[in-house]
Amino acid sequence: MPFTSVAIVGAGLAGLACARTLAAHGVAARLFDKGRAPGGRLATRRIELDGRSFGFDHGAQYLTARGAVFASALDAAGAKPWIDETRRVGVPRMSAIPRALADGLDLATARHVAEIAGEPGAWRLRHLDAALVRPGRPVPPDAAVAEDGPFDAVVLAVPAPQAVPLLAGPATRLAEVIGAVRLAPCWTLMAAFPDRLPLPDTLRLTGGPIGWAARDSSKPGRDASAECWVVQAGPEWTREHLERPAAEVAALLLDALGKLAGGAVPAPLCAAAHRWRHALVETPLGAPCLWDPALRIGACGDWCIAPRAEAAADSGAALAAAMHAAP
Ligand SMILES: Cc1cc2nc3c(=O)[nH]c(=O)nc-3n(C[C@H](O)[C@H](O)[C@H](O)COP(=O)(O)OP(=O)(O)OC[C@H]3O[C@@H](n4cnc5c(N)ncnc54)[C@H](O)[C@@H]3O)c2cc1C
Known part of the structure; x- marks a missing residue:
């Protein structure tokens, strides 16, 4: 060398x-x-509100290892399984x-x-x-x-x-x-609710605004008393709404999450949208x-x-x- x-x-x-x-x-x-x-x-974003701290993994949701090198790096970094044995997350947060x-x-x-x-x-x-x-x-x-x-x-x-x-x-x-090289953007909603939403821990969807939604607080090592959600818009929807103000995007994604839950979701304790301009590799x-x-x-x-x-x-x-x- x-x-x-x-x-x-x-x-x-x-x-x-x-x-x-x-x-x-x-x-x-x-x-x-x-x-x-x-x-x-x-990445992990923390939102502080009224003496409480809500955590959201607003970037990568979980990691999978196909090769032994990455698997042992995840082991060394203390990653734990979530949903099934193949999906791993950082504890107590992705970061x-x-x-x-x-x-x-x-x-x-x-x-x-x-x-x-x-x-x-x-x-x-x-x-x-x-x-x-x-x-x-x-x-x-x-x-x-x-x-x-x-x-x-x-x-x-x-x-x-x-x-x-x-x-x-x-x-x-x-x-x-x-x-x-091309990367797709991704608008991501982070929201905490006072009550549990009537939804499974993860949803992967196509055709609407939402591409993925997850109960972030269901990951290991999180504060299970907080109902924290991370909602990712799909790439087409994100492109269509790329330059909209974050507050408007948060409202639209909350509305879409409410529809998934079979009606309006309760008013969130906190909600914010993050725009990833370069999220997932397309080309x-x-x-x-x-x-x-x-x-x-x-x-x-x-x-x-x-x-x-x-x-x-x-x-x-x-x-x-x-x-x-x-x-
Ligand atoms: C919303 C979202 C969901 C995802 N979900 C998953 C998932 O579930 N599973 C999965 O495996 N992957 C997922 N990914 C993809 C995964 O996060 C990426 O593949 C991976 O983290 C990319 O790592 P990287 O080091 O290549 O780039 P990055 O993580 O983007 O790192 C680049 C770094 O460069 C820094 N930087 C940039 N420009 C400069 C500059 N001029 N000066 C100094 N620093 C600079 C940035 O701050 C950043 O820290 C997701 C990504 C996003 C955004």
């Missing part, structure tokens, strides 16, 4: 798997993530899995990487306080930009559409290849990862392989292996 220092942008499952595999080969990697914690789409996988890694959170500068073998990352970067709004002109590096190599472990602008300067060809790259040995820039993520968390971890590990094999 010709590297001594690697920068990884993105500490979701792909970035974490890449860092852990590099570490196993004795290579130190520094992770940067714009989130306040690692995990990306393996516990990436937190466990990030243990011991060098991770900078709340840092938005805005630019890859420098040259092959001596890349530098320019990054700023993620709280200052808001979609559709200009970054304040006096925002302090920090620079880290030099790094021997850079890995982008971010959703494909977010990798493209970062690669446009240093790696135009990679940016072009990634441009063909994958069709290769485990991307690695340009001349530029020493790589990219990984679920979008390389399939719309599953395991694919993200597999892609990150595949990229680390490709880097390790590099001459």
